[in-house]
Amino acid sequence: MDKLQDILNEITATLATREERGKPADYIPPLAHVSPQHFGIAVALNEGGLFTAGEADLPFSIQSISKVFTLTLALGMYGDALWRRVGREPSGSAFNSIVLLEQEKGIPRNPFINPGALVVADALLAHARAPRETIGEILRFLRFVSDDETISADPLVARAEKATGFRNAALANYLHSWGNLMNPPDHVLGVYFHHCAVTMSCAQLARAGGFLANAGRNPVTGRSVISSVRARRINALMMTCGHYDGSGDFAYRVGIPGKSGVGGGILAIVPGVASVAVWSPGLNANGNSLLGSEALEMLSHRMGWSVF
Ligand code: DON
Numbered sequence: 001m002d003k004l005q006d007i008l009n010e011i012t013a014t015l016a017t018r019e020e021r022g023k024p025a026d027y028i029p030p031l032a033h034v035s036p037q038h039f040g041i042a043v044a045l046n047e048g049g050l051f052t053a054g055e056a057d058l059p060f061s062i063q064s065i066s067k068v069f070t071l072t073l074a075l076g077m078y079g080d081a082l083w084r085r086v087g088r089e090p091s092g093s094a095f096n097s098i099v100l101l102e103q104e105k106g107i108p109r110n111p112f113i114n115p116g117a118l119v120v121a122d123a124l125l126a127h128a129r130a131p132r133e134t135i136g137e138i139l140r141f142l143r144f145v146s147d148d149e150t151i152s153a154d155p156l157v158a159r160a161e162k163a164t165g166f167r168n169a170a171l172a173n174y175l176h177s178w179g180n181l182m183n184p185p186d187h188v189l190g191v192y193f194h195h196c197a198v199t200m201s202c203a204q205l206a207r208a209g210g211f212l213a214n215a216g217r218n219p220v221t222g223r224s225v226i227s228s229v230r231a232r233r234i235n236a237l238m239m240t241c242g243h244y245d246g247s248g249d250f251a252y253r254v255g256i257p258g259k260s261g262v263g264g265g266i267l268a269i270v271p272g273v274a275s276v277a278v279w280s281p282g283l284n285a286n287g288n289s290l291l292g293s294e295a296l297e298m299l300s301h302r303m304g305w306s307v308f
Pocket residue numbers: 062063064065095096114161168193196260261262263287288
């Protein structure tokens with residue numbers, strides 16, 4: 001796979017010269033200080049081998065990418081019953097929008113917008129009963145899927161999100177008022193902020209997504225994580241909802257399932273082939289990594305990886 005390594009090197013070199021790099025998220029104070037000059041990419045192939053370029057080993061805040069893993073965990077606990085509390089449709093609005101929640105009586109459009117992820121956090125909490133226990137369970141799951149015991153959450157980021165997360169607090173309280181949170185909003189927010197505050201590198205994230213690329217089974221350890229049907233469905237949700245109001249554009253340009261985070265990371269899945277993680281902290285207007293999207297567009301084009 002010399003060709004893949006060459007392509008990753010070329011993409012990294014091309015993007016290094018870009019002046020327009022987007023703007024790092026500034027509503028979470030520790031993220032505002034991360035330089036938009038960073039760039040890393042990692043590709044974990046199902047057939048074996050991890051290919052990287054740039055700062056692929058530098059940990060960053062995975063933010064909303066964590067929602068793929070909390071959804072996977074919650075589906076394992078509740079199965080299809082989870083869909084009574086959260087939908088599976090793109091929202092066509094911002095990740096932190098409250099607008100549809102009133103029209104749709106407290107049922108969030110999908111598990112990746114903030115209100116949907118809060119419902120998923122509530123479901124996980126109801127299963128484990130204490131925020132600390134739930135956060136531990138999420139971290140254990142991330143360590144299991146990535147086969148890496150070092151993965152953890154950054155308490156500074158979690159604390160900063162709690163201190164500034166008035167919009168998320170509003171969403172949690174609003175969900176509670178519709179009867180779609182079983183636990184105190186404070187507890188749900190605690191779980192949510194901690195899973196958003198997990199730090200991982202592109203290399204760790206690409207490995208962690210391996211089970212989604214490989215029909216539910218970790219391609220390195222061979223351990224089964226979820227069924228192939230469920231992996232396919234999670235990929236479908238990533239494709240339709242993973243980039244919020246930019247999901248259509250991502251599908252058009254990149255053509256593979258992807259989930260972004262405001263830390264500037266994107267996890268993208270090439271079903272049957274590879275799990276890809278990219279990181280560049282500058283965001284576009286929809287809150288998705290500007291250069292990360294561009295890197296994936298180039299990679300998918302050069303490798304013929306679009307599913308369409
Ligand atoms: O709740 C928030 O606003 C952040 N913890 C996560 C948002 C996010 O990553 C949206 N993705 N692009």
